[in-house]
Amino acid sequence: MEPLNEVTVIWGAELWRSIRSAKAIILLALYLMFTAMAVAIQVFIFRSIQTNINEQLALHGGSMDALQPQIEEVRHGFLGWLLGGDETLIESIAQVPLIVLVTFKITLYFLPIYIAIIGFDQISGEIGPRSIRYLTVRARRSSILWGKYLSQATLLAGLVLVVDVALVLVARWMTPSFQLGVMAGTFLKCWVAATVFSLSYVALSTLCSSLFRSPAVSLVFNILTLFGLWLVNKIGESAAGFMVQEAALAQARGEEAPAPSRVATVLSWLQYVSPSHYSDNLLHPHFLKFLGSTAIYAGFAAAFLACGYAVLRRRDL
């Protein structure tokens, strides 16, 4: 029970320290500002499209109702591109305003960087000035790692909650048809998905923070790692896309699909290396698919934390 008590004490204390610090308030403000910017840009784009449609309707005659099937088709195609073409998933979020989904996707894209900024100094910030020496005579190094990780994850879950509440409220204000029940469901889905998604990236920042004595070096390394994961993911996705395209072209020509090259196959596997690859299923209506994705994120988090502990356990303090 003692390790569990240690983790609980460190978790509570570190969370309290984080909440009280100006850093948490600044980061929340940054996150809100960034989300507001994403919403504002979308509002501008949607309004421009709406104005354009209205002008066309005024010029050529016709009504908005007549255009509804085309608008739905465009929306469907856009969601397919945004969420990976899973029909069940697209169907389940038909009632959700586009602005919520797009903003959610954008925030997921930048959440890892945000997490790196929040958590880069969680361990290295104690090793550099050696304040960790006050902790290691009182608690196991594993408890310190877990306590710090959980406090960062909790802080992030709180920040995401505030931002997601704000997002659905803004969406409701802009889209009166966005009903309360759908609103609550959307908020819950987005919040749980973003929190599960964050677990692995918080663990990655814990690992990067365990590797170095200097918080600045931890931050740089964390961001470089994120860039590396993004690049690897993009290379993998491009290779997979290329293989699909080749097969489609062959099919269009009425030929048999060529066997994918070995290089393209190996490169396509790279997309599975990045945790971000598994994010779409976090919104999936089928519980098992959601659970599968959650398990993968938990697996990434466990692997990163295990590496972080292996480093911290052997480290001279």
Added chain:
Amino acid sequence: MSDAPAIELTRVSRWFNGGAVRAVDDVSFAVPGGECFGLIGPNGAGKTTSFSMMCGYLRPTHGQLRVMGEDPGKAGALKRRVGVLPQDAVLPFGVKVGWLLTYWGKLSGLPQPEREAKESLEKMGLPNAWGMEPQELSHGMGKRVAMAQALMGTPPVLLLDEPTSGLDPKIAAQVRGVIREAKGKQTVVVSSHNLQELEELCDRAAILDRGKLQQVGTISELTSRSAEFRVQIAKGTVPLEELKGLKGCTGASLPQASMLVVQFDAKVLPDEEMITATLQLLIARGVFVLGVSRGRKLEERILELGDAPVAQAQVVSAT
């Protein structure tokens, strides 16, 4: 307090850079429970490395180290067993001292962490630091807060690295008082450059030089208190040859014109008789004496290390 060693180093070495730097090299000594033990040596002697290994901050490259019978590197081994004052660890900023000490008390599993924190701060003469943040504290106050956290819960072993460095004389005396109070009840290991302080506080000490253990024993043994004394001469000609002829005298010299050093065999003649006989002879020969001090200063013992080759450890008293 049991006779089993509270701390035991057996052929402990700590190397860096693949053995290129041997910060601690094959060091063995033991600290019995309830003793105040000093770690002495010039810069680079290996004191901080030895201290850090006792606290579990570093792991030995070779050898075995036990604190209260446990390997300090083992997870949770030092919990509630050891209070540590690390030399250069910064107190975390952005929280109140009272909160910080209570947090650490909780982490140590103390039943009444807040009360322990308050009592420790009071013991260090800092009850008003409770509501202050570490960045608001002076160096001396910060040091005493760090000392207070080590004292919380009265752990059986106290490891104090430079406990009085940077403190004004009054506060330093207060800290020494706290250490003196702990002697006998807790095992205290003090690493310090203040040799006068160590002479005053410690029962025994280990002298380290360039990673090697030079000598370990009681302070009296380390300073040859029972085998040597010094006489400060005001004026007159010292009869060196006559002094050497005294019963029990093994040597007499004048390293400075005003300083006579006499070595003797305490088994032949006890200290007081040897000193009296020497003074009687000096006075009889018209030599004026300003004072007598037993043994060498610990400082002189350390200065002797100077460029001397690193010798095999001389264990003056076994534990």
